[in-house]
């Protein structure tokens with residue numbers, strides 16, 4: 291969280307989709323939906339409240355959601 295607090299969910303999603311897993315070939319096996327599901331899991335495990343709808347699967351709408359919380 292100390293890395294991500296000043297950023298948005300869009301930034302974290304962008305990091306996951308461009309850097310994780312580190313091998314580009316392995317990233318091809320992970321869909322945008324997979325990444326959004328992993329992101330939702332990570333938020334849940336870190337104590338963030340669930341929303342009413344599923345997380346979007348692209349940068350723009352996710353970048354509207356800040357992670358600026360004291361955790």
Ligand code: HEM
Nearest residue numbers: 291293294305306309310311312313316320325328329332
């Ligand atoms: C879909 C699968 C994966 C997800 C969602 C994921 C997610 C993450 C996240 C959230 C971080 C932390 C970034 C931070 O500290 O702010 C991270 C770091 C890291 N991950 Fe992954 N990861 C995945 C797969 C992998 C795999 C397969 C490997 C190695 C073979 C790997 C190696 C690393 C390394 C070395 C770091 C540290 C990078 C750094 O500090 O610069 N990851 N990953």
